[in-house]
Amino acid sequence: MSRFERKILFAIGLAVFLALGGSIFLAQGALRDVYAVGVNERFGAELVHGVEARRGQLMALREGSDQAADAVLWAIEAQLASSRSGRRLERPLGELLARYEMVQSIRVIDGAGQTVATVARSPDRRGDELRTTIRDRETGVGAQRFRIAVEVSVPERYFQRLQEAGEVADVYSRLQQQGASISDVYAWVFGVLAFLVILVAFLIGAIVSRRVTRRVTDLAEASRRVGAGDLTVALPTGARDEVAELTMAFNEMVHDLRDSRTRIEYLQRIGAWQDFARRLAHEIKNPLTPIQLAAQEMAETYEGEDEVFQKKLQQARAIIEEEVATLRRLVGEFSAFAKLPRADLSPSDLCELMHSIENSIPAVLEDVGHGVAAPVEVRLSCATEPIRVRMDPMMLKRGVDNIVRNAIQAVYGAHPNGGGRVLVHAYQSKGSGFVEVRDNGPGIDEEHWERVFDPYYTSKAEGTGLGLAIVKKVVLEHGGQVRLDRALEGGARFRIELPLMES
Ligand SMILES: Nc1ncnc2c1ncn2[C@@H]1O[C@H](COP(=O)(O)OP(=O)(O)O)[C@@H](O)[C@H]1O
Ligand SMILES: [Mg+2]
Known part of the structure; x- marks a missing residue:
């Protein structure tokens, strides 16, 4: 992995980590706050107190009803003792019923199982449901035995309320116990999500940065080769982006370098050829005049009578002069080439x-x-x-x-x-x-x-x-x-x- 790639990945990682880490921190804090507001110990304690108060109330009610029953039993015993029979009990029973609100009915039964007297409260006007218990006692008056049954009641709603309060307190205390673990669960879920997001970001980052960095390292490698004198390098430009622009500029530069190198090489070669042409022209040009003069002189100074020889001499002179003229032309071209100005x-x-x-x-x-x-x-x-x-x-x-x-x-x-x-x-x-x-x-x-x-x-x-x-x-x-x-x-x-x- 190149340094550039590592830097890109580090930047991506840091950005994702900061963003996610920050949000986890905030979310966890918010969760805790919500919990702290909704689920705290004082609330829990208050709820428990509430439950206890209700239970106390219920107990008091039941105790009250027991006492009422006792009082009623006691009063009836006394009445039975004084009247020695179950007769004329209806009136005092009615009074007792009126006095003790919790008492629903009173019944007196003699030894034979016959009901001697009974009173019952008419059904509750408020329609309250009642939970009733019967308290009874046997008592002897002289030889007679009586059984007294007192039905006392506590309104059902007190039981219900106690139960409800208990349930609420239970739920609350469970919530309270779970408070820490719930925010832990959230933190975990968040953590796993964050990890996945970081992983994906890293993967994408790695793919993207690898593509960019590979092209950059290719460029660096190509530059090294150009530096070493290899001007045949050409890189594929690929996608249209800054790196592609850079690559195109690089290719253009190499192309220009190649052009100017061939140019310089050619001009150097031409320079050498010009030197050669100058020497050649000089060497050829110098003997041309003496050759021409010698041929002329030979043809002109011959004074012999041999016609055939005379003719040959004239022919040779013409040939020499023609060839010398061609050579002169060539020499002219060579030296013109040699003197070619810039x-x-x-x-x-x-x-x-x-x-x-x-x-x-x-x-x-x-x-x-x-x-x-x-x-x-x-x-x-x-x-x-x-x-x-x-x-x-x-x-x-x-x-x-x-x-x-x-x-x-x-x-x-x-x-x-x-x-x-x-x-x-x-x-x-x-x-x-x-x-x-x-x-x-x-x-x-x-x-x-x-x-x-x-x-x-x-x-x-x-x-x-x-x-x-x-x-x-x-x-x-x-x-x-x-x-x-x-x-x-x-x-x-x-x-x-x-x-x-x-x-
Ligand atoms: N238009 C053309 N058609 C065919 N051959 C050509 C043409 N121009 C140049 N050449 C070839 O290139 C060679 C080099 O040309 P040049 O350098 O002018 O030298 P030169 O004309 O003295 O031969 C020629 O000899 C010829 O063979
Ligand atoms: Mg030519």
């Missing part, structure tokens, strides 16, 4: 260049046709808009002239009786100005496309192979490029590309 650039218009080229075409046609204009159709055209480039018009004209001359020579060779065509066209496209020369001659095999620009590469008997070398040198010095491929017409297509001036 291009001196200034803002100009490619269309104007086309006009000056047009003017020199008739002379070239005549030269190629050895005194008679070669039957080749040369057409020049230019865009209506000026094509602004920085150039050395003299040098560039010389270059384009060389290309056009080659084209005329090629189509004249292929169509000596007419039908040869050469098209010269200037235009601009995508930030560059172009001069294109196409012909319908034999064209050039693709395997020679690089070599034709080398000095001394020629396929002609009297060629020097310097024409295209000069073209390439001039164009490179213009910061441009010259390319060769096949023309639509079947012949060769040369294209000079120059950077357009910023408007």
Whole structure:
């Protein structure tokens, strides 16, 4: 894992952790607060007190009812004792019933099981449900035995209330016990969720950052290779983002570096060839005059009568003079190549260049046709808009002239009786100005496309192979490029590309 990747992951982790950790902390705090408000010990204690109070109340009620029953029993015993019979008990029983509210009914039964007297309260007017108990006692009055049954009651609702209060207190105390564990459960659930979210965030982060960092490390690796001199590196740009922009800029830079390196290498090579041409010209040029003079002198100073020899002498002299003239021409070309000045650039218009080229075409046609204009159709055209480039018009004209001359020579060779065509066209496209020369001659095999620009590469008997070398040198010095491929017409297509001036 790269350092960059680790940093990205750390940042993601920190962000998720802070966000989730914060929310867990807050949520837990809030949960605890809610609990502390809703479930606290004082509430619990109050509830328990409430239950106890109710129980006490109920006990008191029951005690009251017991006492009432006792009192009633006692009063009836006394009554029975004084009257010695169960007669005339109805009245005192009614009074007792009226006095003790909790007493529901009183019944006196004699030894034979006969009811002696009974009173009962009429059903409760409030409709309260009652829980009743019967308290009875046997008592003897003289020889007679009586059983007294007193029915006392406590309203059912007191029992219910006690039960309800008990239940509430139970629930509450359970809640209270669970309080701590419930917030623990929430914390756990939250924790697990947080863990999952962090995991997912990490995974996504890892995938994204790996893709970014891999491209960045690729870039770093490619830069190292470029630093080590490998200019063939090109990286895939991939998705449209900043890294892609960086990669594109990098590729462009490598491309430019490669261009300028080939440019520099070519110009260095040309420099060496120029040195060679200068020496060659010098070595050849010096003996030419003595050779020519010697041949002249030999032919002129012969005073013998031998006609045949005289003729041979004149022939030799003509041949020597012709060859010397050819050598002179070659020497002239070599030294012109050797002295080729550097291009001196200034803002100009490619269309104007086309006009000056047009003017020199008739002379070239005549030269190629050895005194008679070669039957080749040369057409020049230019865009209506000026094509602004920085150039050395003299040098560039010389270059384009060389290309056009080659084209005329090629189509004249292929169509000596007419039908040869050469098209010269200037235009601009995508930030560059172009001069294109196409012909319908034999064209050039693709395997020679690089070599034709080398000095001394020629396929002609009297060629020097310097024409295209000069073209390439001039164009490179213009910061441009010259390319060769096949023309639509079947012949060769040369294209000079120059950077357009910023408007
Ligand atoms: N338009 C063309 N069609 C066919 N061959 C061409 C054309 N232009 C150049 N060449 C080839 O490229 C070679 C190099 O041309 P150049 O450098 O001008 O030297 P030279 O004209 O002295 O031969 C030529 O000899 C010829 O073989
Ligand atoms: Mg040539």
